[in-house]
Amino acid sequence: MVEQITAALSAASGVVWGPFVLIPLLLGTGIYLTVLLRGIQFRTLGRALRHAFLDEDEEHTEGDISNYQALTTALAATVGTGNIVGVATAIALGGPGALFWIWVTGLLGMASKYTEAYLGVRFRTTDSRGGQLGGPQVYLRRGIPGGFGTTLAVLFAIFATFASFGIGNLTQGNSVAAGLEDTFGLDPMVSGIIMFIAVGAVLLGGIQSIGRITAAFVPLMVIIYIVGGIVALVLMADQIPAAIALIFTDAFSGTAASGGFLGATIMMAVRFGVARGIFSNESGMGSAAIAAAAAKTTHPARQALVSMTQTFIDTIIVVSITGLVIVTSGVWTKGADSAATLTADGFSTVLPGDWGGTIVSVSLIFFAFSTIIGWAYYGERCLISLVGEHGSVPYRMVFTVVVFIGAISHIELAWTFSDLANGLMAIPNLIGLLILSRLVARETRDYLTFDPKLTHSKTEVERFNAERNLDWR
Numbered sequence: 001m002v003e004q005i006t007a008a009l010s011a012a013s014g015v016v017w018g019p020f021v022l023i024p025l026l027l028g029t030g031i032y033l034t035v036l037l038r039g040i041q042f043r044t045l046g047r048a049l050r051h052a053f054l055d056e057d058e059e060h061t062e063g064d065i066s067n068y069q070a071l072t073t074a075l076a077a078t079v080g081t082g083n084i085v086g087v088a089t090a091i092a093l094g095g096p097g098a099l100f101w102i103w104v105t106g107l108l109g110m111a112s113k114y115t116e117a118y119l120g121v122r123f124r125t126t127d128s129r130g131g132q133l134g135g136p137q138v139y140l141r142r143g144i145p146g147g148f149g150t151t152l153a154v155l156f157a158i159f160a161t162f163a164s165f166g167i168g169n170l171t172q173g174n175s176v177a178a179g180l181e182d183t184f185g186l187d188p189m190v191s192g193i194i195m196f197i198a199v200g201a202v203l204l205g206g207i208q209s210i211g212r213i214t215a216a217f218v219p220l221m222v223i224i225y226i227v228g229g230i231v232a233l234v235l236m237a238d239q240i241p242a243a244i245a246l247i248f249t250d251a252f253s254g255t256a257a258s259g260g261f262l263g264a265t266i267m268m269a270v271r272f273g274v275a276r277g278i279f280s281n282e283s284g285m286g287s288a289a290i291a292a293a294a295a296k297t298t299h300p301a302r303q304a305l306v307s308m309t310q311t312f313i314d315t316i317i318v319v320s321i322t323g324l325v326i327v328t329s330g331v332w333t334k335g336a337d338s339a340a341t342l343t344a345d346g347f348s349t350v351l352p353g354d355w356g357g358t359i360v361s362v363s364l365i366f367f368a369f370s371t372i373i374g375w376a377y378y379g380e381r382c383l384i385s386l387v388g389e390h391g392s393v394p395y396r397m398v399f400t401v402v403v404f405i406g407a408i409s410h411i412e413l414a415w416t417f418s419d420l421a422n423g424l425m426a427i428p429n430l431i432g433l434l435i436l437s438r439l440v441a442r443e444t445r446d447y448l449t450f451d452p453k454l455t456h457s458k459t460e461v462e463r464f465n466a467e468r469n470l471d472w473r
Contacts, residue, residue: 002413009416016423017275019267026274026284029430030108033115036441041110041308044448048305049312051454061296061458067306069211070295073377074288074310076214076370079222079318081175082280084364087322088342091332094272095255095264096247099323101273102280106315109283110308115433117307118440119143120289121300128389131207134293135378136160136286137385140432143439152428156286157382159425164382165402166418168375172368173406174414179368183361192407195369200400203376207294210377214370221366222318228359229321232350236328243328259333275419278426281314285422286429290378298461301447302454325350372403443470 016022034041052071065073090098116136123142124134137160141153177191202213233240250269257263282288288307297303322343326332329346338345347356376399383391406414450456450464465471 006413006416009413009420013416013420013423016420016427017271019271022423022426023270023274025430026105026112026278026426027108029284029433030105030112033111033433033437034108036437037111037114037444040114040305040444041107041312044305045309045312047454048309051302052306052309055454061298065207065211065294065296066215067295067297067303069215070291070303071306071310072214072218073207073211073291073294073374074307075218075222075313076210076374078280078282078288078310078314078374079218079367079370081171081364081368081371082276083225083314083318083322083367084343084360085175085340086276086280087319088326089336089339090272090276091323091326092261092334092336092339092342093264094269095250095261096243096323096327096332097250097252097255097264097266097269098273098276099247099320099327100251101270102277102315102319102323105274105277106281106283106311106319109278109281109315110311112284112430112433113281113288113311114304114308115437115440116284116286116289116429117292118300118304118444119433119436120293121295121297121303122440122443124293127384132294133381133384135290135381136429136432137290137382138293139289139436140428143436144432149432152432154386156425156428156432157385159421159428160287160382161379161386163418163421163425164375164379164399166414166421168371168379169399169402170406170409170414171418172371172375173403174409175368176365176372177407179361179365183358183365188408192404195372195407196400196404198369199372199376199403200396202373203396203400207377210373211294213373217366218370221363221370222313225359225363225367226317226321228347228351228355228363229325232325232347232356233321233328235350236325239328240324243324247323247327260335260337261333262335275423277315277319278422280319281311282422283311284430284433285426286432287375287378287425290381291374298458299447299451299465301444304444305454 052068090102119139120134123139124132125138127133137153137157140156141150173195176195177188180186180191181188202209252266254266255264278284288310292303292307295303325346326342329349331342331345331349344357344360347360350356380392380395383395
């Protein structure tokens with residue numbers, strides 16, 4: 001029965017992620033938004049990073065958490081198993097060329113991430129408890145008039161709620177349990193109980209608790225992994241030019257069979273590169289806009305720029321390190337059967353002793369746990385938009401139980417389900433981004449002309465908003 005369900009979901013996922021649905025929609029939307037926003041991800045990246053990490057938080061403004069906490073919450077949800085296992089799977093199935101398409105998805109996705117975060121703040125509203133409620137489930141309904149916008153919003157909320165139990169729960173819980181078992185010999189049942197208690201404790205505090213937790217340990221976990229990867233790449237520095245050449249050539253020519261690798265076509269490189277790219281950075285899926293909507297900010301553009309940096313950190317930095325270690329070390333030729341361990345194998349091939357495997361295993365544990373926390377918030381916000389506030393507590397209870405189930409369960413079905421759910425939630429969001437794109441471009445251009453360096457005070461920005469009747473809150 002499980003095999004039949006997996007086969008059916010895999011077939012559906014193949015259609016959604018095929019050459020006629022999501023791949024052209026994702027890449028096309030990214031290209032269109034990049035042009036419309038005049039390459040905002042390239043010309044404002046430095047200012048956006050400074051505003052995210054160096055500028056003072058925008059206190060005394062409406063919102064539940066700081067813009068930095070909104071960023072780390074989004075990073076917590078996206079820097080997960082996709083950065084380690086997902087990238088390895090893409091290369092194992094699509095060849096080294098898949099990494100090129102992950103990069104393309106990330107660079108174009110930065111424009112998509114900016115747009116959805118802008119809309120998340122621009123159309124956010126307040127729930128019955130006084131908290132901020134925003135994201136595609138809100139801006140699709142409020143920004144697109146009539147039944148069409150409402151339909152898109154409902155579809156997104158349904159698919160995102162289901163996705164929260166796949167990409168944000170079952171696969172991550174299983175990865176944490178597997179990592180703890182491989183590294184420390186801990187029984188998955190014990191791991192499941194620990195995660196059940198830890199996740200439940202964090203969720204009791206709501207978004208403020210999630211924001212504090214992610215702000216504290218997300219930077220640490222990313223730095224540990226990046227440092228380990230850089231050391232590995234430095235030790236293989238002479239192999240990097242050849243690896244990069246292989247990545248670019250295979251992206252447009254396919255990959256011949258080598259070792260345990262069975263070979264891949266250009267279409268396989270594109271499909272798995274784009275699919276695992278969006279699985280990793282979630283650009284275009286709309287999920288990060290839910291966290292962005294909770295941020296304290298004086299203008300939607302400011303938080304959107306901060307949110308945009310999340311894709312850069314996730315894909316251009318963390319994913320690149322994973323992919324380059326796998327390709328440079330040569331372990332990618334082991335093939336699809338070794339996909340789950342390719343990253344650890346790559347690190348272990350270069351780093352002395354058990355350091356390589358330990359760094360990957362510990363990083364995987366932290367990455368996956370942080371994703372669980374971030375997606376718990378996403379799923380809850382989407383369910384609330386469907387059934388109201390009374391769905392909050394039951395959702396948290398079920399979500400916490402499913403973490404335990406993920407720790408002790410077979411995972412192939414969950415990965416297939418996650419790919420399909422990710423694709424389905426992206427479709428209504430991408431349609432909405434295209435419809436609302438000109439509003440975002442117009443208001444972004446207006447604001448960045450007024451405050452090009454993102455240095456104006458709260459009073460100055462509020463005056464700007466009032467002069468233009470921008471009552472976005």
